[in-house]
Amino acid sequence: xxxxxxxxxxxxxxxxxxxxxxxxxxxxxxxxxGAYAALVYLIPVIxxxxxxxxxxxxxxxxIGAVFxxxxxxxxxxxxxxxxxxLSFSGGVxxxxxxGRGDNRNLFLVTGDAExxxxxxxxxxxxxxxxxxxxxxxxxxxxxxSVRPDMLSIGGLSIPYEQILYLSxxxxxxxxxxxxxxxxxxxxxxxxENDPRRDGGFTIFYxxxxxxxxxxxxACGYLGQTYGWKYGFGLAGIGMTLGLIQYLMGQKWLKxxxxxxxxxxxxxxxxxxxxxxxxxxxxxxxxxxxxxxxxALPILxxxxxxxxxxxxLVGFKGLERTQMLAALIMVFFSVIFWMxxxxxxxxxxxxxxxxxxxxxxxGVTMTAAQTQSFNAGFIVLLALPFSAMWVGLAKAxxxxxxxxxxxxxxxxxxxxxxxxxxxxxxxGDDFKVPLIFLALLYLLHTTGELFLSxxxxxxxxxLSPHRVVGLMMGVWFLSSSLAHILAAxxxxxxxxxxxxxxxxxxxxxxxxxxxxxxxxxxxxxGAGVLLLLISPFxxxxxxxxR
Numbered sequence: 001x002x003x004x005x006x007x008x009x010x011x012x013x014x015x016x017x018x019x020x021x022x023x024x025x026x027x028x029x030x031x032x033x034g035a036y037a038a039l040v041y042l043i044p045v046i047x048x049x050x051x052x053x054x055x056x057x058x059x060x061x062x063i064g065a066v067f068x069x070x071x072x073x074x075x076x077x078x079x080x081x082x083x084x085x086l087s088f089s090g091g092v093x094x095x096x097x098x099g100r101g102d103n104r105n106l107f108l109v110t111g112d113a114e115x116x117x118x119x120x121x122x123x124x125x126x127x128x129x130x131x132x133x134x135x136x137x138x139x140x141x142x143x144x145s146v147r148p149d150m151l152s153i154g155g156l157s158i159p160y161e162q163i164l165y166l167s168x169x170x171x172x173x174x175x176x177x178x179x180x181x182x183x184x185x186x187x188x189x190x191x192e193n194d195p196r197r198d199g200g201f202t203i204f205y206x207x208x209x210x211x212x213x214x215x216x217x218a219c220g221y222l223g224q225t226y227g228w229k230y231g232f233g234l235a236g237i238g239m240t241l242g243l244i245q246y247l248m249g250q251k252w253l254k255x256x257x258x259x260x261x262x263x264x265x266x267x268x269x270x271x272x273x274x275x276x277x278x279x280x281x282x283x284x285x286x287x288x289x290x291x292x293x294x295a296l297p298i299l300x301x302x303x304x305x306x307x308x309x310x311x312l313v314g315f316k317g318l319e320r321t322q323m324l325a326a327l328i329m330v331f332f333s334v335i336f337w338m339x340x341x342x343x344x345x346x347x348x349x350x351x352x353x354x355x356x357x358x359x360x361x362g363v364t365m366t367a368a369q370t371q372s373f374n375a376g377f378i379v380l381l382a383l384p385f386s387a388m389w390v391g392l393a394k395a396x397x398x399x400x401x402x403x404x405x406x407x408x409x410x411x412x413x414x415x416x417x418x419x420x421x422x423x424x425x426x427g428d429d430f431k432v433p434l435i436f437l438a439l440l441y442l443l444h445t446t447g448e449l450f451l452s453x454x455x456x457x458x459x460x461x462l463s464p465h466r467v468v469g470l471m472m473g474v475w476f477l478s479s480s481l482a483h484i485l486a487a488x489x490x491x492x493x494x495x496x497x498x499x500x501x502x503x504x505x506x507x508x509x510x511x512x513x514x515x516x517x518x519x520x521x522x523x524x525g526a527g528v529l530l531l532l533i534s535p536f537x538x539x540x541x542x543x544x545r
Contacts, residue, residue: 002242003065003178004211006072009219009235010171012371015348017228019500020097020104022161023082023146026494030345031289034487036168037344038292039282041479043176048184048472050177055271056259057181057188058250063275064178065243071170072236076229079149079160084499086124088142089134095499100224101357101366106499108133121504144498169283173275180476181257188256205453206382211238212375220368231368293484300481304331307474319464321540326462326471328537329405329455330478335526336405336451337482338489339412339519340444343374345490346515347437350419353495353502354509356431365434373441378449385449400545401458402534404450406527411447413523415440416516423513430505461544489519 018029051060084095086108094109095117107114108126116127123138150157186204190197215238223231285292304327311323351357352367359365392398399407422436456475463471492515495508502508
């Protein structure tokens with residue numbers, strides 16, 4: 001719960017923080033989020049292997065938790081933020097922001113005065129400057145640049161942006177050690193046929209989503225109301241509490257998550273050092289968003305094709321068809337997650353820029369807090385959905401796994417059409433009522449509950465024992481690819497900004513409508529296609545349901 005508290009608390013703020021504090025362009029911010037998220041799903045493949053062969057889950061989770069504490073607290077070192085520079089008529093001026101959310105106003109700074117400015121697609125309007133500055137400057141007549149905030153250490157100047165990248169790298173490596181191994185630890189507590197296993201994982205799943213729900217509300221509020229460092233700092237405190245709790249409670253694991261064979265303190269220390277060294281390539285890769293956007297969409301399908309060919313050649317009969325069915329559903333899961341994961345990027349900026357965040361008159365949310373809808377709906381719906389599947393199974397009416405996947409895809413597509421429909425209710429400020437964003441997250445959550453809980457289970461059931469590890473690797477690789485593709489989609493919603501504010505709100509809303517219509521059609525189309533071929537997949541799966 002605490003680990004997810006820290007992770008989702010940071011995630012809720014990240015893209016808004018990048019655009020408003022470091023003044024990243026939409027493309028750069030959403031690309032960075034995609035690269036970061038892709039690495040978060042890629043590295044656990046390695047972390048799982050290290051734990052299985054050398055460290056054991058308990059030690060791996062401890063290393064991961066320490067790295068996460070360092071990364072989350074590193075995010076709180078924000079500096080003063082980058083400065084927007086604007087050049088026109090031979091002069092260079094700073095454009096600074098004051099306030100937050102809808103109360104955020106921009107000012108043009110001269111040597112001894114500040115003048116309120118507003119930007120539109122046509123140009124910049126300067127108020128109260130008199131004869132000192134023109135009242136209006138067309139867009140074509142000014143140029144924008146960003147001056148980064150620098151940290152001085154012993155005469156050396158380091159951009160605060162690099163502290164951000166380093167912090168994200170610590171989080172990536174921390175999640176790599178922790179993500180797969182914490183689930184393994186829960187599973188190790190129960191014997192293979194222990195009837196309490198499903199109940200244990202239900203508690204685990206609810207804890208995860210409770211942490212995500214509380215974090216997005218608390219960190220999202222503090223970060224956007226009082227200052228980014230308070231939101232990120234609270235995420236770090238949450239991770240620290242999780243680490244303390246885990247260290248104090250290890251006796252209750254009763255040796256179930258130990259190394260496969262005893263290891264010395266020196267050998268364990270080697271992995272601490274290797275983890276620190278791994279931060280360096282993660283720090284470099286998270287900055288190479290274009291490289292990852294180009295490489296992963298090529299590398300992962302090639303690996304996927306190799307595994308597909310291996311299934312055709314290396315297996316026969318039922319084992320072959322089961323592997324092929326699993327691989328086809330992994331392919332469709334990529335489509336689901338690349339649409340679902342708009343939450344941390346395009347939907348986050350949609351909430352900030354084009355959503356009326358009024359809950360009831362006099363009560364508003366921050367944009368980051370809207371990320372709580374998904375986790376909140378899961379907490380409310382997970383148990384009813386579980387009971388529904390049990391009831392349908394008893395009545396011999398439970399849908400097969402391919403049908404569940406298909407219905408999940410259709411729901412994620414329909415979610416985007418809810419926002420497209422809601423756009424017609426936007427007022428003169430181009431803001432869509434909050435209820436439509438909430439309904440999108442409701443449909444995305446029900447879609448997730450159709451697909452996500454059965455995904456990993458499907459991999460373990462359909463994969464021959466000797467290649468379960470390989471297929472789990474394929475599952476994580478596909479999730480990594482989905483996050484990069486999600487970033488590429490999110491970049492299609494990008495808009496021109498000045499000091500973190502959108503220049504053309506009307507154009508921004510139309511861009512969202514156009515992009516969300518397209519991705520909604522993709523989701524529904526993929527779901528209908530999977531529904532059509534589901535009878536064949538069900539037959540290939542044999543007696544696995």
